[in-house]
Amino acid sequence: VTKGKLTLLCDANTDGSFLVHHFLSFYLKANCKVCFVALIQSFSHYNIVGQKLGVSLTVARECGQLVFLEGLKSSVDVFFRAQAEPHPLQFLREANAENLQPLYEFVREALKPVDDGEAAWRCPVLLVDDLSVLLSLGMGAVAVLDFIHYCRATVCWERKGNIVALVHDSGDTEDEENNILLNGLSHQSHLILRAEGLATGFCRDVHGQLRILWRTPSQPTTQRDQSLTYQYKIQDKSVSFFAKGMSPAVL
């Protein structure tokens, strides 16, 4: 498990959520402490898919390995009832929320290292699914970038942890804010996984193409970034990858 990395998951014209499920189960199995900001689906959804991939989110949550912020459920609480203390999703109630500071505080609190000699987890991980939703909820692209910057400073640099975030690439629709967010994050990240639909359209056997790009953002670009492309098919309990054109359906 590498440390101090920001991984960007991006999907264009297809659904990249299988990558989120993969990273969640990967880090839980690797015994890392995970803070999962799940804004788009409910806890039971991730739990059931996690069980197919071999981890149990309920167990992880109970023993403290997983801190789960369920966006959909908390949004209802925040929206309809005034909260006594600042809530991570407080911006839902505000007309012009400036920044995502309450959310950052939540993350920082969640990934605080425990000093009382309990089962020491490996590096802390922040997983966000997904950042584009924050734009839809009224935050500007700059606010989201700031949030990631703060999280990076705390999680990646201070605590030597990892961050994995999913952003939707809107493709040719003119979503300026999303493009700003995507470009900004692409420059900062060490690893970009980009799930794309096939250029030729829909196919039953090949669900899409995954492009992997390793970057070294801190060093000058004298060395070339490495990239790899695979095509994939999503199955019930796993995803199978194969080289371009080598789908078992074709051979």
Added chain:
Amino acid sequence: MAAVATCGTGAGSTGSVVAAGSKNHVTSFQRRGPRASGSDSSYSRLVSIAGTRPSVRNGQLLVSTGLPALDQLLGGGLAVGTVLLIEEDKYNIYSSLLFKYFLAEGIINGHTLLVASAKEDPADILQELPAPLLDDNFKKDFDEEACNHKTAESNIKMKIAWRYQLLPKMEAGPVSSSRFGHYYDASKKMPQELIEASKWHGFFFPEKSSSTLNIEPCSLTHGYIKLLQFIQNIIYEEGFDGSNPQKKQKNILRIGIQNLGSPLWGDDICCTENGNSHSLTKFLYVLRGLLRTSLSACMITMPTHLIQNKAIISRVTNLSDTVVGLESFIGSERETNPLYKDYHGLIHIRQIPRLNNLIYDVSDVKDLAFKLKRKLFTIERLHLPPDLSDTVSRSSKQDLAEPSKLLGPGCGVMAGGKKHLDF
């Protein structure tokens, strides 16, 4: 954990759902558990709710959309707790029809309805619901038994093109589960007794807009805030979120919201490009949060063709679970195009959710067209008529190329693409 084990084995055996015993029911409601805040003791009473069935794929609880053809395309039906977004056709003819089918299905199944509209009074909408087709003779009178049986579509035997009979039918024929999905007669109105016997709540925005706000100003428009409060009130008071465990009979709340996003709701995204761009998306997010934590399903029709800022459409799509687009031929040049003469419009399934699963049901057919007959709304694969002329004129060739480019993309979530080639 024993619960986990049951879940696991339940997921493995997809078997025949209809005949499945309590095991499948236990599985599907174990999955419902974390969503509804109800207690574990209510599971034993949760044998079945009228008008629902578990999905074959993942045990998700489904309700019918009112159109068996659409149910089949969506993988069996609309999952409880999700939002179905219908992108309206240009003159809002077929989308309002789908809306009415959805509500009529709720009445037949005894679900509670919540109808929200800024244009028509919900009471008027309910008066205009289509009548259900009950037995083989299409008689209007009924008794309690008959209204639960579907009509048998007469299976016309093909004599000449008999090979085509082997092709899979798009619409669901007579199915063994008699309580899921009904056919409606669009020319007749639903009997008054049925409407009065049903339980419904109406939200008519012009009536409610005068009352005071008791929430801090946030960027949602006034209409959306009131609608959300109304929905949340109903869910809480009637116990759809499991907050009232003494209720004996669990029921589904069907929420229908008409013309969301139109200027009648006070939202200006259809008028200007730089309007209040977050109001609608915030509304959808909180609505989905409400739905996920209650036994309800929602259908929203939205005039997306009027929204000026295209970015909002993609955000709205990402925030909804199922998105279906309707494109009718009325008024467009396609009405007279000989390619489309049998159909009334095209239907695009833009997104299907992957719930509790990495994969999802998607039909192989991407080019779908719909046709409204008096008693039936069919969705079929778009068949291009045979090109019988010896000299094919250039204009018709161009017409062929244009729509095929548009039909190519199909279901955007799987893979987008401009060319009409399959892999």
